[in-house]
Amino acid sequence: MKSSVTTSPVRTETPAALKPKRSRDYGRLWTIGPVVVWMGVLFLLPLLLVLAVSFFSRSTFGGIEPPLTANNYIRFFDPLYYKILWVSCVLAFTTTILCLFLGYPFAYVVARAPVHLRNLLLLLIIVPFWTNSLIRTYAWIVLLRTEGVINTVLKALGLIAEPLPMLYNEFAVLTGLVYTMLPFMVLPLYASIEKLDKAYLEAAADLGATSWQTFWRVTVPLTAPGIMAGSLLVFIPSLGLFFIPDLMGGSKAVLIGNLIKNQFLTARDWPFGSAASIILMALTLLFIGGYLAVTKDKEGKGLT
Secondary structure (H helix, E strand, O other): OOOOOOOOOOOOOOHHHHHHHHHHHHHHHHHHHHHHHHHHHHHHHHHHHHHHHOOOEEOOOOOEEOOOOOHHHHHHOOHHHHHHHHHHHHHHHHHHHHHHHHHHHHHHHHHHOOHHHHHHHHHHHHHHHHOOHHHHHHHHHHHHOOOOHHHHHHHHOOOOOOOOOOOOOHHHHHHHHHHHHHHHHHHHHHHHHHOOOHHHHHHHHHOOOOHHHHHHHHHHHHOHHHHHHHHHHHHHHHHHOOHHHHHHHHHHOOOHHHHHHHHHHOOOOHHHHHHHHHHHHHHHHHHHHHHHHHHHHHOOOOOO
16 A cells, blocks of 8 residues: 655745845835934934033033033922923913814814815914914914003903903913914814714714713714824923913013023023923923823724
């Protein structure tokens, strides 16, 4: 009795077969390489330079000198500077909440509007980006100052006897921040709401949910990515903006961005300004990490 064993030939890749794969790898490297180098030169190198300067000391004439020290970071947590950071976080958080409450209804209306009207409303959102932010800030100064448009109208109507102090305080800074950052909240919200499947809303209505219940238990959870993205896009820039507090807050509203600018340009204390910049960068990365953790945790989860 004879038995025969058949074996299939082992396929081996020849060097010629590997050439296309290697060519693709080299092609990707040549595509990504210039971007990595460009980002390293323009972003990573200046950041490392700022980090290095933060460990030096201020010289007599405003330069930097050894010895290396961590006193700049210790100095930042003095109650004076710690309060500035706290006020900056509170104003940035308040700006984010106000932008969310103002932006969500507007984004919802835009997403549910007819196509021709939707395009017009989107244009109204985008138009402010075509105007210099300094010009828009000065326009608000004209509106809010003591003899500005708002106070003049209110006095003419007999609603007030004396002008309201609406400029050079935290109210003015908050107004400028909300106006400047509102489009950054509306656009992500619009993208999330516009992609929302109406079948979920119809199913909730069929199950007896009221409009309010549908909004809170269906619409809001499904548009949470837009809420998170918009909040991040508003909070982080609001934390570091300095020209709006400078122009609309005066000396009564000093935020972390103003502190850093003043240390570099006025006090000539580059090491302390660098330390404050690194702390602000670390705080920003902390918020971005929290955002990524929350969004990753929500991936693949349905409605609850």
